[in-house]
Amino acid sequence: MSYPKDFLLNLYKTMVRIRNFEIMAEKLFLEGELPGFIHLYIGEEAIATGVIADLRKDDFITSTHRGHGHMIAKGANINRMMAELYGRTTGYCKGKGGSMHIADFSIGVLGANGVVGGGLPIAVGAGLGIKMKKTDQVVVAFFGDGASNTGAFHESLNFASIYKLPVIFVVENNKFASTATTKETTSIENISDRAVGYGIPGITIDGNDVITIYETAKEMIKRAREDGGPSLIEAKTYRIKGHFVGDPELYRDKKEVEEFWLNEPIRKFEKKLVEEKMLNETEKRKIWEDAQKEIEEAVTFAKESPVPNNEDALTDLFVNDSGYDY
Amino acid sequence: MREITFAEALGEAISEEMEKDPTIFTYGEDIAKQGGIFGAYKSLLGKFPERIFDTPISEEVIYGSALGAALVGMRPIVEFHFADFLFTGIQSITLQIEKIRYMTGGQGKLHLLLRGPDGISNSAAAQHSESIETIFMHTPGIKVIIPSTPYDIKGLIKTALKGDDPVICFEHKMLYKIKGLVPEEEYTIPLGVADIKKEGNDVTIVTMSHMVHESLKAAEELEKEDICAEVIDLRTLVPWDKNKVIESVKKTNHLVVAHETWKRAGWGAEITSVVQEEALDYLDAPIIRVGAKNVPMPFAPQLQDFVTPNYKDIIDAVKKVLR
Known part of the structure; x- marks a missing residue:
């Protein structure tokens, strides 16, 4: 790993911040503090972190129902994220979206999405817009293995390919589509093979190795930025937690989870950093403590924020008028 | 022009x-x-x-x-x-x-x-x-x-x-x-503003799209029988010009809503409902809707004609509402 220490520790910090956000979200949900559904990114942190590390602030991403990690990696404000989970007015969506719809267009996050595959056409459109504007921005579409079986996936890859759009498709293959295994729902072993059908590069990589992810993404991002067109990266990982917090997980053996937990991305990266003397115990403790403190402060911020007024439900539909009273 | x-x-x-x-x-x-x-x-x-x-x-x-x-x-x-x-x-x-x-x-x-x-x-x-x-x-x-x-x-x-x-x-x-x-010069039309395509005092016909032309044809026929219909083209459905429709109903006291889409739960049902909620006292008869019959569109020309609403259906509806 011939990278500066700062760079490597930043990757590590981002992963630790995502992990702590998710641990807190799970705890709060189980305590009955949060309404709605929560889908956790625990064990998949390396993908958002590694890919987004090479994006600029003016680049775009689309995210999924499991989107907290993408938001944090793209530079979202943790306070506003937590406030959104609480449904407060200070949240990213003023309490109208919740966990599954967090977005911050100002930092290029074109939205988490509650529809599997729903973000792909939007990412393609952002790529089309960039192409028309003739800028060198790029778009990353994050989605899961489940989405690779939707029509939206296949339409999007073909569309992006024929117009050579600057879109990097990143499939986070976490071995489950809700309660079904990828194996039983997907026709092939490596989803990246599907790229062949659309005439674009496809590559399968270890989704728990943040450096491999960073390096692969960097190459594909460069390609897209230089008008080389779209690509498909399949990052293989494992969904450590259930589909949602509270999932009874009747579809898998707990032992399997334990096995994969040994290979989880933060521990894996930590080991490398320690081996190469880039991280010592004191530094590690400080990074974890800082992250925990940041998340705790976000919870305080959220809890102290006002709940919306009923009238707030009747705003934000249209720009030019209210849109509800006719 | x-x-x-x-x-x-x-x-x-x-x-x-x-x-x-x-x-x-x-x-x-x-x-x-x-x-x-x-x-x-x-x-x-x-x-x-x-x-x-x-x-x-x-x-x-x-x-x-x-x-x-x-x-x-x-x-x-x-x-x-x-x-x-x-x-x-x-x-x-x-x-x-x-x-x-x-x-x-x-x-x-x-x-x-x-x-x-x-x-x-x-x-x-x-x-x-x-x-x-x-x-x-x-x-x-x-x-x-x-x-x-x-x-x-x-x-x-x-x-x-x-x-x-x-x-x-x-x-x-x-x-x-x-x-x-x-006109050759620049103009725009705001959304939510209906256009009265023909003025009248006896009955209001609320319509849009191709059915505007069917409604105007119906209105022309009805003139021959001294029935003067007002034809309102909503032009935009979201938003729709509720005020203009209700103003017209206050004048004519009779309403027919005509659209080409299916009658069942077509937008005519919404217009009808809002008008009875807000202007029931001005209505002298139940509102009548004209729309396609509730089947997918058949191919044979005779069948298509049978399913499709046209100016004759509008004339019938007007006569029924005025009876």
Whole structure:
């Protein structure tokens, strides 16, 4: 790993911040503090972190129902994220979206999405817009293995390919589509093979190795930025937690989870950093403590924020008028 | 004032706005080289070669990409080929375009226009004849314009292209070739303002699209029997001009709502309901709706005619409501 220490520790910090956000979200949900559904990114942190590390602030991403990690990696404000989970007015969506719809267009996050595959056409459109504007921005579409079986996936890859759009498709293959295994729902072993059908590069990589992810993404991002067109990266990982917090997980053996937990991305990266003397115990403790403190402060911020007024439900539909009273 | 066709008026609106605004571009199936299957883009052929292009038959990504392009600052115009096919990509509209601004707390401006042909034409049968505008009245989040004349389409499309909200425009196939007076100077028509196409005192007919012309024909026939109908063209369904309809009902005390889409749960039901909620005291008789029979459109010409509402049905409805 011939990278500066700062760079490597930043990757590590981002992963630790995502992990702590998710641990807190799970705890709060189980305590009955949060309404709605929560889908956790625990064990998949390396993908958002590694890919987004090479994006600029003016680049775009689309995210999924499991989107907290993408938001944090793209530079979202943790306070506003937590406030959104609480449904407060200070949240990213003023309490109208919740966990599954967090977005911050100002930092290029074109939205988490509650529809599997729903973000792909939007990412393609952002790529089309960039192409028309003739800028060198790029778009990353994050989605899961489940989405690779939707029509939206296949339409999007073909569309992006024929117009050579600057879109990097990143499939986070976490071995489950809700309660079904990828194996039983997907026709092939490596989803990246599907790229062949659309005439674009496809590559399968270890989704728990943040450096491999960073390096692969960097190459594909460069390609897209230089008008080389779209690509498909399949990052293989494992969904450590259930589909949602509270999932009874009747579809898998707990032992399997334990096995994969040994290979989880933060521990894996930590080991490398320690081996190469880039991280010592004191530094590690400080990074974890800082992250925990940041998340705790976000919870305080959220809890102290006002709940919306009923009238707030009747705003934000249209720009030019209210849109509800006719 | 010169006379031009509905398609030419549409083409002028798009072309004039594209000249002024470099962020506008338009794509869809069969438009760039062919000018649209019903000639909607004929007057645009050869213009703006980099900003008008044909796409694969991929409805979900065509509509969804309009949203993405709008979010990065462009103003896409998407042609949807046949209104029926909206169903094949509907999630991009009803779950994404209609919702993203609201569910992100008002982030972003979705200045995009979806437009294309709908309606019954010569034996196009069940999958190429539908009018499905009511769906977009029912699901909040997109504005709906349905012009009936060259003048109206030019003014309404211009408003859509200058605004910041998503708009869907339905253009009846039988209208593209009709001619009408259109001024050469710049004008726009605000959304939510109905147009009284014919004034009258005895009965109000609320209608849109091709049925405006059927209603005017019915009104002409009714004049022969000394029945003076007022024909109101809503022009836009979201928002719709409730005030003008209620004002008219207060004057005529009788209401018929006529549309080409299915009678059952068509938008006429909504208009009817609102009028009885807010102006029941002014009604001298129950409101009558005219719409297509509740079956998919059959192919055989005789069957199509039987299922399709026309001016005779409107005359019957008026007579019934005045009885």
